[in-house]
Amino acid sequence: MAEIVVMGAGLSGTLMAYELVPQLMAGDRITLVSQGPTYHFVPSNPWVAIGWRQREAIEIDLEKVMRRKDIRLMTQGVRKVHPGENRIELADDSSISYDYLVIATGPDLAFDEIPGLGPRGHTQSICHIDHAVEAKAAFDRFVERPGPIIVGAVQGASCFGPAYEFLFILETELRRRRIRDRVPMTFVTSEPYIGHLGLDGVGDTKGLLESEMRERHIKWITNARVKTVEAGKMDVEELDEAGAVRKSHELPFAFSMMLPAFRGVPAVRGIEGLTNPRGFILVDKYQRNPAFPNVFAIGVCIAIPPVGPTPVPVGVPKTGFMIESMVTASALNIGALLKGREAKAQPTWNAVCLADFGDSGVAFLAQPQIPPRNVNWSSKGEWVHYAKVAFEKYFLHKIRKGESEPFYERLLLEKLDIQKIKEVKEPA
Numbered sequence: 278m279a280e281i282v283v284m285g286a287g288l289s290g291t292l293m294a295y296e297l298v299p300q301l302m303a304g305d306r307i308t309l310v311s312q313g314p315t316y317h318f319v320p321s322n323p324w325v326a327i328g329w330r331q332r333e334a335i336e337i338d339l340e341k342v343m344r345r346k347d348i349r350l351m352t353q354g355v356r357k358v359h360p361g362e363n364r365i366e367l368a369d370d371s372s373i374s375y376d377y378l379v380i381a382t383g384p385d386l387a388f389d390e391i392p393g394l395g396p397r398g399h400t401q402s403i404c405h406i407d408h409a410v411e412a413k414a415a416f417d418r419f420v421e422r423p424g425p426i427i428v429g430a431v432q433g434a435s436c437f438g439p440a441y442e443f444l445f446i447l448e449t450e451l452r453r454r455r456i457r458d459r460v461p462m463t464f465v466t467s468e469p470y471i472g473h474l475g476l477d478g479v480g481d482t483k484g485l486l487e488s489e490m491r492e493r494h495i496k497w498i499t500n501a502r503v504k505t506v507e508a509g510k511m512d513v514e515e516l517d518e519a520g521a522v523r524k525s526h527e528l529p530f531a532f533s534m535m536l537p538a539f540r541g542v543p544a545v546r547g548i549e550g551l552t553n554p555r556g557f558i559l560v561d562k563y564q565r566n567p568a569f570p571n572v573f574a575i576g577v578c579i580a581i582p583p584v585g586p587t588p589v590p591v592g593v594p595k596t597g598f599m600i601e602s603m604v605t606a607s608a609l610n611i612g613a614l615l616k617g618r619e620a621k622a623q624p625t626w627n628a629v630c631l632a633d634f635g636d637s638g639v640a641f642l643a644q645p646q647i648p649p650r651n652v653n654w655s656s657k658g659e660w661v662h663y664a665k666v667a668f669e670k671y672f673l674h675k676i677r678k679g680e681s682e683p684f685y686e687r688l689l690l691e692k693l694d695i696q697k698i699k700e701v702k703e704p705a
């Protein structure tokens with residue numbers, strides 16, 4: 278009788294719990310430890326921040342669905358992992374001993390690394406639903422008194438797709454409100470070039486995204502290091518190829534959203550053998566930690582080295598398709614171990630991303646993620662918006678129903694069937 282604990286009930290953790298159910302032997306138990314009773318769909322946060330979605334539409338009560346699936350849900354959160362003792366300590370001082378642990382805690386948002394960055398400072402965030410709701414209130418105030426906008430991703434960031442997405446949906450919204458002519462827009466990014474995305478580009482993402490920015494009159498600064506943010510002012514250093522300061526910019530803004538750098542959450546940070554110096558979990562090709570082989574890790578919390586050196590540090594993104602493959606491999610491996618077999622399943626770690634622009638969008642597919650690649654494809658069109666809506670709809674359905682059918686695999690198998698994707702209705 279094994280106790281399997283999944284830590285974190287975000288995208289990877291909830292799917293992990295569902296995929297583990299068919300792997301159990303009689304008497305085995307799954308415990309999912311979350312921070313609070315609800316799940317929210319992070320990829321829809323950009324829409325929440327400009328009012329295209331309401332919080333309720335992307336939030337799910339986990340208690341009901343976990344009860345139905347016979348998964349024990351504990352909502353108090355984990356204070357510390359003690360892998361040497363096969364034990365997690367919860368925030369209410371209680372403990373759970375485990376036979377297998379799956380860490381799925383996503384990122385800790387490192388706003389504190391730059392003075393004035395983030396919702397407690399002077400820039401907005403879309404990384405958490407609470408931040409997106411706050412950003413919407415700030416956006417409402419902004420439209421009363423429009424001014425310059427800065428959107429982007431700071432040094433050490435690894436999640437660039439949502440920064441582009443937010444930039445373009447914001448621009449679309451400003452045009453719809455007929456105030457775009459009063460809003461100079463600048464994209465500030467640590468990437469060495471537009472469309473790098475932490476992946477050294479995919480297909481023609483450089484050309485597609487630069488051209489979109491030119492068409493929409495959006496300026497950009499690459500190789501950017503944000504020094505400080507004050508109310509209405511961002512100090513940015515632009516570096517050259519050798520990493521020396523090429524130009525300093527003092528940028529005024531009336532509204533700004535900047536993606537922060539990520540690091541591991543406090544419950545796992547600083548544990549010898551478990552994490553790298555940023556607190557990301559070290560895993561082998563089976564999603565297993567080499568020092569503590571009964572610990573698996575999936576999603577944004579795992580350590581992946583950057584694709585190559587850049588003047589300003591940038592990380593590798595971990596997106597939905599990769600995450601689905603990490604979940605499936607980990608579930609199969611834990612299932613095999615429970616049955617006394619070897620863990621052999623390996624994730625594909627391919628990257629697929631859909632960046633919605635509201636009235637258009639860019640999609641890309643990188644197989645494998647690190648170049649040179651067998652598939653290196655990008656494309657632009659209105660269909661991407663509908664594909665993104667389909668992505669949201671399928672994932673929310675899966676999590677509400679406790680299903681684990683992979684969305685991306687299906688999308689790829691259907692060869693991005695645009696007609697099918699367009700039939701998906703947007704939620705009211």
Ligand SMILES: Cc1cc2nc3c(=O)[nH]c(=O)nc-3n(C[C@H](O)[C@H](O)[C@H](O)COP(=O)(O)OP(=O)(O)OC[C@H]3O[C@@H](n4cnc5c(N)ncnc54)[C@H](O)[C@@H]3O)c2cc1C
Nearest residue numbers: 285287288289319320354355382383439544576577596597
């Ligand atoms: C704004 C944004 C938009 C994105 N859009 C897309 C997209 O369109 N397509 C795509 O493929 N990918 C997208 N991604 C990337 C990725 O798919 C998401 O970040 C996804 O949510 C990552 O899943 P995760 O499970 O690793 O982390 P999360 O979904 O963040 O879940 C982590 C969970 O762990 C919990 N947790 C943390 N610490 C503890 C603790 N101590 N105890 C218990 N629980 C804990 C958190 O509360 C959270 O619920 C986006 C990312 C962001 C930030």
